[in-house]
Amino acid sequence: EVQLVQSGAEVKKPGESLKISCKGSGYSFTSYLIGWVRQMPGKGLEWMGIIYPDDSDTRYSPSFQGQVTISADKSITTAYLQWSSLKASDTAMYYCVRRSATYYYFDYWGQGTLVTVSS
Amino acid sequence: EIVLTQSPGTLSLSPGERATLSCRASQSVSSSYLAWYQQKPGQAPRLLIYGASSRATGIPDKFSGSGSGTDFTLAISRLEPEDFAVYYCQQYGSFQWTFGQGTKVEIK
Numbered sequence: 235e236v237q238l239v240q241s242g243a244e245v246k247k248p249g250e251s252l253k254i255s256c257k258g259s260g261y262s263f264t265s266y267l268i269g270w271v272r273q274m275p276g277k278g279l280e281w282m283g284i285i286y287p288d289d290s291d292t293r294y295s296p297s298f299q300g301q302v303t304i305s306a307d308k309s310i311t312t313a314y315l316q317w318s319s320l321k322a323s324d325t326a327m328y329y330c331v332r333r334s335a336t337y338y339y340f341d342y343w344g345q346g347t348l349v350t351v352s353s
Numbered sequence: 354e355i356v357l358t359q360s361p362g363t364l365s366l367s368p369g370e371r372a373t374l375s376c377r378a379s380q381s382v383s384s385s386y387l388a389w390y391q392q393k394p395g396q397a398p399r400l401l402i403y404g405a406s407s408r409a410t411g412i413p414d415k416f417s418g419s420g421s422g423t424d425f426t427l428a429i430s431r432l433e434p435e436d437f438a439v440y441y442c443q444q445y446g447s448f449q450w451t452f453g454q455g456t457k458v459e460i461k
Binding site for chain 1: 399443
């Protein structure tokens, strides 16, 4: 069974750093791209970026370029999303997603990681 | 960047009625790269339709997708209580993915 299991909720202060994780299982981790999607409270879905775990080739949405870093460790089948200096506006639910082998849709979603940034 | 505009923002319907949701793209989108997702409160989105008209595994045939170019439609026949949710369209192009802003289907 394909699963994407994300790390737990985080409460951070502005200016702090954070790295959240997404562990893939039940499939060949290096054969599928893993992406991240943000959902701010009461708002819609925003694609942030995507990584090919096999060679760590990464692409970002222009809206998130330079704001976050996406990485992956294929040895432990885990992808990451990190911030060096959080802002209150980073408060959101973050989902990791697996891009399908064909057609470029997201066929599996993690359960989401809620990040709260507040002083 | 291709912008997807969904309409209406909210659709108020009664159980048993048919819902028709629209997704319009700012420029032409390959049908192969247009998908629809359903999101219920407190849950992650789930894939409904890919390739504009193909149902994902386990999705009942009351959900149907159609369209091409810049205009795409998701139809839900015979609304049941579990179908009241938010629906998003999504497209892919040039290694960029974008979502529409969503349509909420609520009980009238």
